[in-house]
Amino acid sequence: MTAVIPRKKKRDRILESSVPLFALRGYHGVSMRDIAAAIGLSPAALYYHFPDKEQLYIEVVAHAVRESAAMRKGIPNGLGSPWGRLEAFVAGYARLAATDRNFLRLLQWIFIDGDAERQQKLAEYVFRDLFLDVWGIVCELDSRLDPHMLVISIIGLVLFPCQTSSINRFMPGYRPQLENPEELARHVIDLLFGCLDAGKGATGSQNVAGKPLLNG
Amino acid sequence: MTAVIPRKKKRDRILESSVPLFALRGYHGVSMRDIAAAIGLSPAALYYHFPDKEQLYIEVVAHAVRESAAMRKGIPNGLGSPWGRLEAFVAGYARLAATDRNFLRLLQWIFIDGDAERQQKLAEYVFRDLFLDVWGIVCELDSRLDPHMLVISIIGLVLFPCQTSSINRFMPGYRPQLENPEELARHVIDLLFGCLDAGKGATGSQNVAGKPLLNG
DNA sequence: GTCTATATAAGGATAGAC
DNA sequence: GTCTATCCTTATATAGAC
Numbered sequence: 001m002t003a004v005i006p007r008k009k010k011r012d013r014i015l016e017s018s019v020p021l022f023a024l025r026g027y028h029g030v031s032m033r034d035i036a037a038a039i040g041l042s043p044a045a046l047y048y049h050f051p052d053k054e055q056l057y058i059e060v061v062a063h064a065v066r067e068s069a070a071m072r073k074g075i076p077n078g079l080g081s082p083w084g085r086l087e088a089f090v091a092g093y094a095r096l097a098a099t100d101r102n103f104l105r106l107l108q109w110i111f112i113d114g115d116a117e118r119q120q121k122l123a124e125y126v127f128r129d130l131f132l133d134v135w136g137i138v139c140e141l142d143s144r145l146d147p148h149m150l151v152i153s154i155i156g157l158v159l160f161p162c163q164t165s166s167i168n169r170f171m172p173g174y175r176p177q178l179e180n181p182e183e184l185a186r187h188v189i190d191l192l193f194g195c196l197d198a199g200k201g202a203t204g205s206q207n208v209a210g211k212p213l214l215n216g
Numbered sequence: 217m218t219a220v221i222p223r224k225k226k227r228d229r230i231l232e233s234s235v236p237l238f239a240l241r242g243y244h245g246v247s248m249r250d251i252a253a254a255i256g257l258s259p260a261a262l263y264y265h266f267p268d269k270e271q272l273y274i275e276v277v278a279h280a281v282r283e284s285a286a287m288r289k290g291i292p293n294g295l296g297s298p299w300g301r302l303e304a305f306v307a308g309y310a311r312l313a314a315t316d317r318n319f320l321r322l323l324q325w326i327f328i329d330g331d332a333e334r335q336q337k338l339a340e341y342v343f344r345d346l347f348l349d350v351w352g353i354v355c356e357l358d359s360r361l362d363p364h365m366l367v368i369s370i371i372g373l374v375l376f377p378c379q380t381s382s383i384n385r386f387m388p389g390y391r392p393q394l395e396n397p398e399e400l401a402r403h404v405i406d407l408l409f410g411c412l413d414a415g416k417g418a419t420g421s422q423n424v425a426g427k428p429l430l431n432g
Numbered sequence: 433g434t435c436t437a438t439a440t441a442a443g444g445a446t447a448g449a450c
Numbered sequence: 451g452t453c454t455a456t457c458c459t460t461a462t463a464t465a466g467a468c
Contacts (some may be wrong), residue, residue: 024330031460032462041434048433052462052463110383111383114241120383127387131388135388145410148390148394149400151387152380156372156377157369160376172351173364178364184365187366248444257453433468435468436467437466439462439464441463442459445459447454448453
C-alpha cells in the first residue's frame with residue numbers, strides 16, 4: 001500500500017463542496033472560481049474532472065439527491081394503512097426539509113430554472129421519486145379529490161413553509177417553534193385529516209372515524 | 217403643446233420591459249446589456265435613470281407589485297362570511313397566479329434570494345400584503361389550527377402548484393385542465409373545507425353545515 | 433492531476449461628446 | 451437623455467509545463 005488510500009475520489013469531494021454553493025446562490029450565482037476556492041484548487045483543475053460548468057452543476061444536483069436518498073429511504077413507505085403511511089411520510093419529509101436545507105434549496109432552483117431542458121432532466125432526478133412516493137399513498141386514499149392535485153398539495157404543504165421560512169419570520173403570528181419539523185408535520189396532518197372542522201359549532205371537535213390525530 | 221405628450225416616462229418603460237427578463241432569469245441571469253437591448257437603449261443610458269443594477273432590480277419588483285395590485289384589489293376582501301371570503305380569495309389568487317406569470321416568478325426569486333437584506337426588503341413589498349389578506353380571513357375562521365401556519369398553507373396550496381407546473385406536466389395523473397385556475401381554486405377549496413372526508417364510508421359524501429362547496 | 437498563464441467573452445459602471 | 455467609447459472586473463475555458 002502506498003501511503004493512505006484516498007477516502008474519497010477527488011471528483012466526489014468537488015461535488016460535495018459545491019452542493020452548498022449552488023444551493024445558496026444557484027447556477028448563475030456561483031462561478032468556477034468560487035468552487036475552486038472552496039475546495040482549494042485552481043479553476044483549471046476543475047476542467048480535468050468535468051467538461052464544463054453545466055455538467056458539473058447537473059452532477060452536483062445528482063450527488064445531493066443520492067446523499068439525501070439515504071434519509072428518504074428511512075421514511076416508511078410500504079406498511080400500515082394509507083393514512084398511517086401518509087402520516088409517516090409527512091413526518092419524514094418535514095424532518096428532511098428541515099434538516100437538509102441544501103436539498104430543499106436545490107429543489108427550489110430546479111423549480112425556477114429557466115432552461116426548460118435542464119429543468120426537466122433534473123426534475124426527473126429529484127422530484128419524480130418524491131412525487132411517486134406520495135402518488136402511491138394517495139391512490140389508496142380513495143379521496144374524491146383529483147389524485148394528481150392532491151399529491152402536489154401534500155408536497156406543497158410540507159415544502160412551501162420551509163421554502164418561505166426566511167420570510168415568514170417577519171409575518172404576524174410567527175413563533176420560532178413553528179419551524180420545528182414535528183410542529184410542521186402535525187399541522188399538515190391536522191389540516192389534511194381534521195381540516196377546518198374542529199372548533200366549529202356544528203361538528204365540535206369530533207374526529208372522523210378511522211383517522212389518526214397527532215395532537216393531544 | 218409640443219408634439220405628443222409622452223405616454224409614459226421612459227423610466228417606467230424601462231421597468232416595464234425589465235419585468236419579464238428578471239422574472240424569467242432572476243437577478244444574476246439578466247445583464248444591463250440585456251435590459252438595454254430589450255428597450256432599445258444603450259447600457260449607459262440606464263445609468264441616467266438608475267444608480268446601479270441592484271436598485272433597478274428592486275424597483276422592477278416594486279413596479280410589478282404595483283401592476284398586480286390592481287388585480288389583487290379586484291379580489292373581494294371585506295364582505296360576507298369568512299368562508300365566503302376565503303373562497304373568493306382562493307379563486308382570485310388562483311386566477312392571478314395563472315394570469316400573471318411574471319408576478320409569480322418574481323415571488324419565487326424573492327423566496328430564494330441569497331441576499332437576506334434584499335430578500336427581506338422585497339418580501340415587505342410583495343409578500344406582506346398577500347399574507348395579511350389571508351391573515352385577516354383566517355383570524356375569523358376560529359380554526360383550531362395555528363393561524364400563522366394556516367395562512368402559509370393556504371397561500372402554498374395556491375402558489376405551489378403554479379410554481380411547479382412546468383414540472384408537474386411530466387408527473388402521473390396530469391391533465392391539461394388541471395392548469396385551469398378555476399380547477400385549482402376548486403381543488404383548494406374542496407381540500408380546505410371538504411378535506412379527505414367525503415367518499416369515505418363513515419361520513420359518506422355529506423357536507424359539513426355552513427361550508428360552501430364549489431363542485432357539483 | 434494540478435499548476436500558471438492566457439485567450440476570449442461578458443458584465444458593471446463611468447467619461448465626455450452631442 | 452442618450453450615445454460612443456472605454457475601463458476594469460469577473461467569468462468560462464484552454465494550452466502547455468510539471
